[in-house]
Amino acid sequence: MLQNTLEHETNSQARHITLVAIVAAIYAAITFVIQPIAFGPVQLRASEGLNHLAAWNKRYIISLGLGVFIANLVSPLGWIDWVFGTLGTVIMTSITYLLTCRVKQAGLKILISSIVVATIGMAILAAEFTLAFNIGAKGAFPSGSTGGIMSQWLAYYLSVVPGEIVSLIVGGVVIYALSKVIDLNK
Template structure:
């Protein structure tokens, strides 16, 4: 009976942590909503993406958090689908690449690289797609008659600085947290 109670407690804790991180992501995004959406954004909640380097539950948590936050996105369904999918892909990749890594700083560096390359690449593609189909809420790049690649690159370059700031702030917080809490559990 004791083993059953331990498994139940472990599942409940995992579900609770997933819900808390999803809620934190959504709440932080909503708090900075005016600057948390668009081709130039500072979505501080993105710093939580580093958690995926410690436990796969955070891939789900962050995906849910993004879905909830993106319910108020000016891009509507496009952000619900592609924003969430992009987060699951980049955090899933972060988890896979850092499973065997023990040093927190190395985990955060790998996570930062994945988010800035894969994550922002997917988000820039989402914005390019939304603009190309003239979706409601789409953001026009400075050179609207340019090629898809040029538009994608324009979005990508405008997204990276804010994302880097969010990842550095989040990295500092997650690094400090990893020193006092076992994030793998």
């Protein structure tokens, strides 16, 4: 009996680690493949559609954070993207998980996730770009804004949101379909 319990716990932990690694690898691989359009103030990072997974299980917060960190190793912003890009992902996916952990309908989970990522997540990314530009970081890109910090932030925010929404819609369709055939909570 005790041996069966230990085997089940070991198998469960191995499954958890495997799923974390697989999702992180998929995120990083998609980003690497589309690298020319995955970075910058106007970007289409298709891997962002995977952010919806955090609405089903908190393990995906770790997966997505790790995937973003790995993908951002090739970012033109260097350490700024490694730190703030990863932190932004962990924050927005944690909020998504907390807001959806009691929600049962897949469509509502995806809607909540989309709102969190497009608002909070992209606000953090715009702040990261604003910081990078204002400290003169290597790889920083000008916002095109002639105003102060807030207008720079707004310019970056408005430039990243459209690509993010496209990624969230495509990812939402994929994750919704997946949720109908696989229990993403487990």
